[in-house]
Amino acid sequence: LISAATLAEVAEIAGVGQSTVSRVLRNHGSFSTSTRDKVLAAVSGLGYVPNRIAGSLASAGSRLVAIVVPSLSNIVFADLLTGASNALEQKGIQCVIGVTDYDAQREETLIASMLAWRPAAIMVAGLEHTEPSLRMLRVSGARVAELLDIDGEGVDLVVGFSNRAAGAASAQHLLSRGYRRIGYVGHDLERDKRAGKRYAAFRDTLLEAGFPLSDLQTAPAGSSVEVGRVGLEALLARSPRLDAVYFSNDDMAIGGYFHCLSRDISIPGELALFGYNGLNIATVAPQPLTTIRTPRTLVGKVGAELVISAAPAQTIDLGFELIVGATA
Amino acid sequence: LISAATLAEVAEIAGVGQSTVSRVLRNHGSFSTSTRDKVLAAVSGLGYVPNRIAGSLASAGSRLVAIVVPSLSNIVFADLLTGASNALEQKGIQCVIGVTDYDAQREETLIASMLAWRPAAIMVAGLEHTEPSLRMLRVSGARVAELLDIDGEGVDLVVGFSNRAAGAASAQHLLSRGYRRIGYVGHDLERDKRAGKRYAAFRDTLLEAGFPLSDLQTAPAGSSVEVGRVGLEALLARSPRLDAVYFSNDDMAIGGYFHCLSRDISIPGELALFGYNGLNIATVAPQPLTTIRTPRTLVGKVGAELVISAAPAQTIDLGFELIVGATA
C-alpha cells in the first residue's frame, strides 16, 4: 500500500489532538459539535480511512471473526456463510474465511493461521477436529462456535441440529411408508463426518426395525449430482429389487432422480428417493423430492450473533423439518 | 482474547533477543543452528502463535486479501472463491470476504471497511462500481483485480471473459440451428450487470440477423431454479409459439427444463433451451443442457495469483466454451 492518511495528519489539519479525532471517529467519549465538524471536514478532505490494524493492536480487540468451512461448492456452507456474514456485517465485523476441503489437517493449519489474526471469535463446521485443533480453540481466548451438528461435545458454543436424528427420521419415514428393501447412495463419509452420522443412524434405525439396509454404494468423492447419478446406477445394477434409496444429500438425490428419469424408472412406484438438505432445486423438481430441510442460514446467523455476544457456553438445537415431497 | 504468549516471552525463555526470535520465525536473516533450536523449543513450549496484527503494523504489509462478491448462493461466486482461496492459502495469505447482495451501495460500504484492514490486494466482481468505490480502489494503494467480466474499463487487473461475446455466441448458436421465434427468461438484470450484458448482446445479435427477440420475461429477483421455472411458464403462457428460449443462467434454465418435464413439452423438438455457466447439474441432466461453460474457478485462481504479484495492470481473457448438449 502507498501513503494513506493517518490519524496524526487528520488531527493536525483539524487543529485538535489525536485522541479527539479518535473519539469523534468512534463516537465514543465526549466532544463539542464544532470540534466534531472540524474533524469530519479534515477526514473527508484527506479521504482518511482509519487503520484497523493499528486500532486492533492498540485496543486488543479485533473486530474480525474467522470462519472455517469444509467447502464452498456445497450450498450448505455457502448458506451458512451468508447467514453469518450478514449478521456480522451488521455489527461492522469483518469475516476471514478458510476452506479445508474436508481435510482435518488442513483445518488444523487454517485454524492456526486464522488465530494469528487474533480474531474475536472463530466459527467452524462440526464437532470433529484434531487434538491440536481443539487445544488451539480452547486456549486461543477467542470465542468458539461449532456449527451444523450437535451430536457430541463442543468447546464453547454449539449451534446446529442433530444429524443422527435426521438420519433416524429419514429411516422411520421410509419404514412408515412401507418400504422394506432400502438402499443407500453416498459420497465420502470418512471426510464428511455429518453425512456419516446421518448414515449410521439411518442404518441402525432400519436394523432395529428388523429391516436392515439392503445395499449401499458410496464413492470416495465429494457429493455432486453426478456422483449421485452414477452411484444409483451402480447400486441398482447390483440390487435391482430395491424399493427405496436414501441419499447422503439432495445433490446426490437429484442425481439419482435424473438417473430414474433417463431410465424411465417410475417414482415412487418402482423406486422411492429420499434426500437431505431441502435445497430449492429439490423442491421445484417436477416431482418434489422428499427430504429434510435444515436451517443452514439461520445456523450461520444465530452462530454469529452468539459468538460475538457474552452468552454462556451452550448448545442450541435449531432442528430440522421433514418435507414430504412426491418421491417417497 | 486472553493472554497469548508474546515474542518478548519467547525471547526471554530462549535467552536471546527479540529480533533474533523474529528472524528465526520468519526464516529471514542469519542465525546459528543452536539459537534456532533454542527459539523453536521456546516457541513450542509456550504454544506461541505470532500476532499478525502487530506484524502487519510493523512491516506495513498485511498478508490479507479482500474479496467482495455479490452473493454466495450463486455457485459462480463460490467457485470463484474456491479458486482464489486455494491460491492464496498456498501463499500463506488470508482472505477477508464480503457479500454485497448485488447492491452497489453495499459494495461501496464493504470496500471501505475492507480497506481499513490495509489488505495487500482487493478482488471484486465485475467492472461496474459506484464513483466513490472506484476512487477508493484507485487510491487505496492495494492491488485491485476485477473479475468475471472484461467488457469495459478496469482499474488495474481484469480477469474474466466477455459476457457480451457469450450472449452473442448463444444467439448465433440458436440461429444456426434454425430457431427463429426466440424468447428470453431472466432474473434481475438491473442488479446483475453481467447477466444484463449477456442479454443485451443476445438481443442485439438476433436483431441484426433479422430475427428479433420474440418475447422476454424477467423477474425482479435473484436467479434460481424456481424463478426460471415460473418465468418460462409465464413466457409460454403469453407466447406459446416460441421455438427456443435463452435463460440468464443454468439455474434458471434447469427451472425451465423442469417446467417442460412436468408439462411434457418435448425438448428440443417443441422447445429448445439454452443456459449459461456450465454447471455440473446441467451437464448431468437426462438431457444435458446446451450452455456456455465459464472458467470460474480458474478466474479466481489467476486473479489471486496476479493480484499478489508484481504483474503490470492488464486484462486477461480466459474465454468460455459453448457446450452443445441435447436441449438446443
Added chain:
DNA sequence: GTGAAAGCGCTAACAG
C-alpha cells in the same frame, strides 16, 4: 550472528 532501540498508527488512561 546477535541485540538495542526506534517506530508502525492507533487507543486508553490520565490529567487538565
Added chain:
DNA sequence: CTGTTAGCGCTTTCAC
C-alpha cells in the same frame, strides 16, 4: 471537553 503520554507486539535498521 480536550491534549499528553504510554504502550499494543512486532519488524527493522544499525551497531557491535
